[in-house]
Amino acid sequence: MSLLPPTPALEAWPRCLAQLEHEFPSEDIHTWLRPLQADARDRALVLYAPNAFVVEQVRERFLPRIRELLDHYAGSRDVAIEVGALKRAAPSPAMGSSHVRSNEPAFHGNLDNQYVFENFVEGRSNQLARAAAWQASQSPGDRAHNPLLLYGATGLGKTHLMFAAGNELLARNPSAKVLYLRAREFMDGFTKALYDPTAGGTDAFRRQFQGLDALLIDDIQFFAGKDRTQEEFFHTFNALFDGRQQIILTCDRYPREVAGLEDRLKSRLSWGLPVAIDPPDYETRAQIVLSKARERGVPLPDDVANLIAKKMRSSVRDLEGALNTLIARANFTGRPITLEFAQETLRDVLRDHSVGIGQIQKAVADYYGLQTKELTGKKRTRSLARPRQIAMSLARELTDLSLPEIGNAFEGRDHTTVLHACRQIRTLLETDGKLHEDWEKLLRKLSE
Template identity: 40%
Template sequence: MHEEPLPSQDATPDDFEDAHAGQGLWQACAELLAQELPEQQFNTWIKPLTAQVAPDFSKVTLLVANRFKLDWIRAQYGGRISALLQDLYGQPVTVELALAQREAVVRTYVRPAPAEAPAPSETLYASAAAPASEEGMAGGFRTRLNPALTFDTLVEGTANRMARSAAMHVAGSPGHLYNPLFIYGGVGLGKTHLVHAVGNKLLEDRPDAKVLYIHAEQFVSDVVKSYQRRTFDDFKARYHSLDLLLIDDVQFFANKDRTQEEFFNAFEALLAKKSHIVMTSDTYPKGLANIHERLVSRFDSGLTVAIEPPELEMRVAILINKARSEGAEMPEEVAFFVAKNVRSNVRELEGALRKILAYSRFNQKDVSIQLAREALRDLLSIQNRQISVENIQKTVADYYKIKVADMYSKKRPASIARPRQIAMYLAKELTQKSLPEIGELFGGRDHTTVLHAVRKIGAERQQLTELNQQLHVLEQTLKG
């Protein structure tokens, strides 16, 4: 199949079938950012932007409401916006920021910003909190639920089967078994989808139920505001009266004593009135750092379930289903190509799909393996150079037929401890991570534990032929 060249810098919008190709360029960029950023960040900083695109696509001017937002967007997102626009267009694109009311350009070129925004502190977060979403209203109560995230739209596989089953049980009979339900796993594995599905199912059965989905950072913000405004009665009336509380990423409560105290009080109040609580985290309860012990014990008092990285077949199904929901068809061979190269989580998988579809629309090309290679060239290039600890854990777990969750659990039988030590050894050999960083990624273990594993496996590799062969296979698999 003949591939058309990317548009040159001398191109004009007339060269494209879409008369609004300039806006299409920004829209494609915004769609990719929506997949990369947490919803709250995207809605606050990116969604309100208006873009003015030069006729030759060489410059994109983003109009911002005020100087505070302008400086923040330039510092935190400017580099990524530039990179995505260049990736979509095929040539460098100058990004300018201007105040919308005056249209006075105050920054001419946005250089890449290598560092992510620092996590907001408990005392400062309120000033940067996103406005509450108007979506997800039930009986006049703002639920913050995304109606598109249901059990029907969640692809089931061995990676999430137990968590999905527990979540469906909670949705069908809240306030009874599995209270609280604690779901943990790595970034982008579908935890948020699952908790939204619980809320949407309960409201389908009981439209009058008071359901609230919230990210832990928003809870922190609400606590800060209630202290500042002395509105704790309103705060308690809101949270203590719920029938179902769905809260994402409770690890963000770390080191926030006031927030933990208020969440403990809300937790006790809800359980006393037979309301249900569903939480998510990036690690199991006892692996949470800087969370009060009494709160951890509450988290662990119900049912704790893990979501694993999706297996190949599940990744293919996710891609095909998600493409259809976007109004596009993805050939099965393309889905297999993407699924084989994007293994870590669902969020990255969906981000890759969005990038392919945006690249396809902007360049007026059919979705094919060759187009997927072009659209994902940066991702594939980085993947060829880097091996992640998460990928090592998944590969070793698959090889020795254990669960990925066992890599960061406290279980110590030889059938689990041995593969875990091998994974730690490979993480030290194949990544640039320090011993403390590796320990943190293996359930918060001390660096001395990692050092012991590295030395032990390294010594045994010299003596045991079978172990050396196994390590060789694992290394070749990881290096692709």
């Protein structure tokens, strides 16, 4: 990957990226385009992606528009997207390389070794996050995924992937120093350093981060409004980033949506690779339930796993909770776990997690600034047609209603209209970045 002198195509890439930021949702830009590294090869533009999944997504979603913009700014449409990274200098001993620590005592970084990539159930909702965490464990500190920020609602697997990356990094380099902290632990430690004379002061607090190979911090939304903690974390972040040490963070939402986080910290968090984890789809939920049952050594019929997956859509923790309830009740009563037993045991739990079509209609109407009666009414204006199709598709996804029943909830529309809406939205989700963003936000809202 030898670097050539800048070409017009390479020089045009920042202008292309700036224009793309005006045309696509910000989450798409930070997830797919910001991780790309630009280089020149034979006077063509080469964009290096951290993994094959990003390559595929960029080619499908953005490549035609990238070529148009490159042609406009540089008079060339010659661009390649490949897995790789620009060469970086090898870390010096001052950056914490492992060979200078051979006589040091074992480092204990609070990792939970039960969470590994092998027992993480992968699906469409977490595929990119899993790939990004794996890449961070294989080449820690690489600018394409440093920092790696995993964000999404509670109980979707962010912490599992964080631990998996840390454990894989240790498997590759047993002498590595990988430290895991919850955001509250960072805050409490810093506060103690400030006010407890026996804690050794802020210098002692900062020394624990020197020489780390990776720092993992969970739930950084708890830094919001804590100005002195944010100031300290800002400097810790900069020191690790400049030393090319890997940083992995989790947050319950995209950091720019967290009120009380300083703008400069939000900016730092967008430097690397922010990746959303969405609620798992039906197939993934069923596989998670079956996987957890196998880990517990409990034979679980497929129809029971499907029942739980169909009714519970919010988080992996809820799925585990339902499974634990089933297992405990079966052990207590001595009864086998059957579909009838599951329906009886989980009756109240499943009812609490059901989503009604009225909730879906109101959520979609509120999201698009409409009245519910407009969404369900007879008007076919462009501003109503797409939200109505989304609402029908969400009803198909999140309820047990038949196509005719969904149609009846929209002033007696025919079931073929509902079927067309579902097919249309499913197709657009693969090509329309803004609609995909709307869909995921509505799913998260309805799963809360």
